[in-house]
Amino acid sequence: xxxENHQHAPLHLADESDAAAALAEAExxxxxxxxxxxxxxxxxxxxxxxxxxxxxxxxxxxxxAHSEIIGxxxxxxxxxxxxxxxxxxxxxxxxxxxxxxxLYLYSAAETLGRPREExxxxxxxxxxxxxxxxxxxxxxxxxxxxxGWLVDGAAIVNQVPxxxxxxxxxxxxxxxICKEESFxxxxxWEILYSLSxxxxxxxxxxxxxxxxxxxxxxxxxxxxxGDSPNSQQSMAWKIKRxxxxxxxxxxxxxxxxxxxxxxxxxxDPELKWNEERGHYDFGDLDWDEFFAVIKGNGPxxxxxxxxxRKARDEGAWxxxxxxxxxxRQSQDQAALIGA
Amino acid sequence: xxxxxxxxxxxxxQGEAITAEEIAASDAKADDATARYALLLGDDALILSQRLxxxxxxAPELEEDVALANIALDLLGHARFLLTYxxxxxxxxxxxxxxxxxEEEFRSCRLVEQENGDFGKTIARQLIxxxxxxxxxxxxxxxxxxxLAAIAAKALKEVDYHQDHAAQWxxxxxxxxxxxxxxxxxxxxSVWSYVEELFTDVEPITELGDIAVLPSxxxxxxxxxxxxxxxxxxxxxxxxxxxxxxxxxxxxSEQRGLILAEMQVLARQHPGATW
Numbered sequence: 001x002x003x004e005n006h007q008h009a010p011l012h013l014a015d016e017s018d019a020a021a022a023l024a025e026a027e028x029x030x031x032x033x034x035x036x037x038x039x040x041x042x043x044x045x046x047x048x049x050x051x052x053x054x055x056x057x058x059x060x061x062x063x064x065a066h067s068e069i070i071g072x073x074x075x076x077x078x079x080x081x082x083x084x085x086x087x088x089x090x091x092x093x094x095x096x097x098x099x100x101x102x103l104y105l106y107s108a109a110e111t112l113g114r115p116r117e118e119x120x121x122x123x124x125x126x127x128x129x130x131x132x133x134x135x136x137x138x139x140x141x142x143x144x145x146x147x148g149w150l151v152d153g154a155a156i157v158n159q160v161p162x163x164x165x166x167x168x169x170x171x172x173x174x175x176x177i178c179k180e181e182s183f184x185x186x187x188x189w190e191i192l193y194s195l196s197x198x199x200x201x202x203x204x205x206x207x208x209x210x211x212x213x214x215x216x217x218x219x220x221x222x223x224x225x226g227d228s229p230n231s232q233q234s235m236a237w238k239i240k241r242x243x244x245x246x247x248x249x250x251x252x253x254x255x256x257x258x259x260x261x262x263x264x265x266x267x268d269p270e271l272k273w274n275e276e277r278g279h280y281d282f283g284d285l286d287w288d289e290f291f292a293v294i295k296g297n298g299p300x301x302x303x304x305x306x307x308x309r310k311a312r313d314e315g316a317w318x319x320x321x322x323x324x325x326x327x328r329q330s331q332d333q334a335a336l337i338g339a
Numbered sequence: 340x341x342x343x344x345x346x347x348x349x350x351x352x353q354g355e356a357i358t359a360e361e362i363a364a365s366d367a368k369a370d371d372a373t374a375r376y377a378l379l380l381g382d383d384a385l386i387l388s389q390r391l392x393x394x395x396x397x398a399p400e401l402e403e404d405v406a407l408a409n410i411a412l413d414l415l416g417h418a419r420f421l422l423t424y425x426x427x428x429x430x431x432x433x434x435x436x437x438x439x440x441x442e443e444e445f446r447s448c449r450l451v452e453q454e455n456g457d458f459g460k461t462i463a464r465q466l467i468x469x470x471x472x473x474x475x476x477x478x479x480x481x482x483x484x485x486x487l488a489a490i491a492a493k494a495l496k497e498v499d500y501h502q503d504h505a506a507q508w509x510x511x512x513x514x515x516x517x518x519x520x521x522x523x524x525x526x527x528x529s530v531w532s533y534v535e536e537l538f539t540d541v542e543p544i545t546e547l548g549d550i551a552v553l554p555s556x557x558x559x560x561x562x563x564x565x566x567x568x569x570x571x572x573x574x575x576x577x578x579x580x581x582x583x584x585x586x587x588x589x590x591x592s593e594q595r596g597l598i599l600a601e602m603q604v605l606a607r608q609h610p611g612a613t614w
Binding site for chain 1: 359385389392393395396397398399400401402403404405408409411412415416418419422433434437438457458459510511512514515516518519522601602604605606609611612613614
């Protein structure tokens with residue numbers, strides 16, 4: 001049943017007693033839902049859920065799916081030029097995984113009653129949001145390493161807690177996605193390690209990529225807790241488990257020993273171990289830039305969207321043909337059965 | 340420092356356990372003629388993989404992004420086996436051969452070099468090449484060269500899926516809408532004159548006896564299967580003879596140089612570097 005049906009069903013009921021029954025059902029549904037959340041169990045597609053919970057999940061899951069799809073572009077752009085056949089194979093496999101993640105996530109959102117086509121249309125029209133990191137260019141081969149290490153690394157820190165998200169299909173999709181993301185991160189780290197320990201030019205390429213991606217990667221956790229309107233409700237519903245700032249701190253703490261092992265540095269002069277807190281302190285991020293990119297003014301925001309639209313437009317005749325063929329096949333089968 | 344998993348995303352699929360690294364480390368060394376044959380087969384796979392890789396993020400549907408990437412990855416795997424094996428004859432690595440040979444030194448056929456065009460043209464090219472490759476590998480599994488036979492056995496399972504993918508799309512496009520039939524027919528017309536080159540007996544194949552499969556011996560069976568599926572899709576077999584210059588020399592192609600320019604650019608900017 002679609003969310004709209006859930007929401008509007010009472011309006012179409014014939015008489016007041018039916019309306020009262022629907023109200024009672026919603027009340028008992030709400031009670032059951034509250035129990036599920038309280039006992040840390042899973043909400044499943046057929047369970048009653050508050051409309052706002054459904055909406056919030058559709059927003060989060062579809063944004064995540066869109067991010068996977070747009071994320072294929074910066075990395076796909078290096079498949080043709082990957083500098084060794086082994087690296088090329090790893091990169092193709094990685095971008096293919098991202099398409100797969102998009103598929104799982106769109107499917108998870110479909111269990112909430114949102115058709116895939118509608119989500120595609122939202123991305124196409126520019127209404128849907130996706131992770132703004134993908135509006136930055138992947139200029140050099142080292143960027144493929146930095147994206148793997150930093151962007152996939154941030155994604156993992158964000159997503160591991162989502163494996164326990166209260167909505168079952170989302171949590172289960174995240175389990176598989178996290179496994180794949182973790183070898184993507186490892187592969188990114190290996191690319192940077194090879195470059196850092198290679199020629200002078202390679203080392204410099206690696207450092208520049210880390211310099212460019214570090215800030216935007218930290219911003220992947222979203223705005224500071226004070227400016228994050230959706231966070232609190234998502235935490236109450238146990239969709240999210242930690243705040244943006246908590247996750248960002250966890251990420252920075254994880255990066256410091258890794259960057260040392262790489263033989264590179266993080267571009268933050270204020271980065272320093274704080275004995276008292278037991279965490280690294282780090283400098284302020286450029287949130288003006290972050291909000292500008294979110295509003296569609298990232299360096300490649302328009303290019304990413306145009307690329308997506310072009311592929312959808314150029315593939316329209318193929319999808320029409322596949323639909324026409326499938327319809328014909330089922331008609332033929334029906335005719336056979338009828339005969 | 341820890342990562343959640345130590346698995347590899349590029350694990351080889353189940354079946355014959357064979358990897359480029361194992362071929363490089365094994366005692367089996369190709370002789371010069373066998374190596375040149377492996378190179379010719381590997382170049383076809385490499386160039387087609389390069390072409391298909393360009394579809395990623397541009398396919399008509401998300402499932403096709405996955406499928407075309409998967410086929411590109413399979414072909415790249417075949418190329419890595421074959422180039423690595425070829426390299427054993429000359430002390431060269433797969434990357435020496437992929438990135439540091441010039442246009443004239445590649446032996447790819449012109450079919451795989453053709454531009455992707457629209458999805459109809461790509462599927463037309465896939466159909467022809469996967470049917471040809473399936474026929475080829477089905478016989479190469481009996482090669483008296485055990486490395487080539489093992490590579491063919493592994494590749495055959497994957498090509499089986501490639502030809503199924505292409506054949507299903509030919510039917511969908513041929514019998515789908517008027518536009519799709521027109522486009523896929525245009526695709527077939529565009530690449531058909533390069534079919535004959537696949538069946539041309541070039542050197543060193545003619546010197547290799549039971550190590551190799553003679554291309555001309557694949558012609559009848561491959562064309563019969565192609566004709567069958569093309570007709571089943573309501574399309575017509577283009578009535579044209581083969582394009583002149585069917586010798587894989589690169590002297591009759593404009594595409595090869597452009598493909599290599601893009602593929603090799605970074606590796607050549609940093610000669611001697613490891614990645």
